[in-house]
Amino acid sequence: MDVTFVRLRSGSLRNRGANFSSFYIPPKVVPNPYVKRLAIVYENLGNWSSLYYKVPNYSLVAPVVGFTVYDSPSVLGTEKLNLSVKGKPISIWFDDYIALRWKNDTPKCVKFSDDGRFEINNMTSNNGCIARGQGHFSIVVPSSPHDPMTLKKKKNYWKWWLIGFGGGFVGVVLLILATTAIFKIVKRKRLRAMEKRSEQGVAFDTFWVGASKMPSVSMVRTQPTIENDYVP
Known part of the structure; x- marks a missing residue:
């Protein structure tokens, strides 16, 4: 991963543009809101690209690169600026060997926004991408x-x-x-x-009938009584 920044005057950016690393900012580009000095922070995520950015059904075949513009009253300010592109668009290019590796597929440019959204567009004739604002960019091919x-x-x-x-x-x-x-x-x-309830009752004698143990009563427990002495 590589992070650098370039500090320059807004007038110089408007008149001559800026050419650094993977980006070319043409003339007639001014910061919004306008400031006298600005700083452009450049990022190349390298092998960490796929950990931070993903596109469903596509594979990254180039590192994610991006730039962000800040005000620069002294070294690097805290206010994030936008760019107003009034002429040619900003150019982003990648190493040619990356596109040649995937010559059997059609590579596409992808732009990632800060809110997590992405936009896929066709590449230019020189294996580059174009944009009209800051952000993060890469090349993708359909997943196989x-x-x-x-x-x-x-x-x-x-x-x-x-x-x-x-x-x-x-x-x-x-x-x-x-x-x-x-x-x-x-x-x-x-x-x-x-078993506990059975133990609390009257125990019966037992005898064996074959292989089964059966209860046995050896005497009459309750003697019969005549309810009425009168016998016809």
Whole structure:
């Protein structure tokens, strides 16, 4: 990542323009609001470009470069300025080898705004881009199934899908085991309660019938009584 700035007079920018790094600002460009001196801060994000800027269904094939204009009363002010382009547009160019690497696709220019929006346009005949204001710029091509970034995204997608599926399966198994354990505990408590109630009653003799143990009553517990002494 590279950050530099150029300080110059507004009159010099209007009369002669400015040529620095990846940008050429033609004459007849003035700051808005107008100031006597201004500073142009230039950024080249290099290998960090894809971490800060992304375009859905497209891949960056060039580093993101950008510039921002500030007032410059002494060295670098805090007020951000706009540029009023009254003549030719601002030119942005990239190394030719970047475009040649992707000659099988149609490269496009992309401009990123501060609010996160982006705008895609065709490149010029000399593999450059044009703009009428400050911002961040790069070159993109349509994503392909063999693009490294696309493959990485698919790999991460399947990775998280497998993790989610495995976690859900383990959760279901644990739920089933917990439900079974609770059912056994409740059933055991009910059996203990029944046994306790049976122990509180009158105990019966038992005898075996084959392999089964059966209750047995050896005597009549309640003697019959006549409700009325009168017998016809």
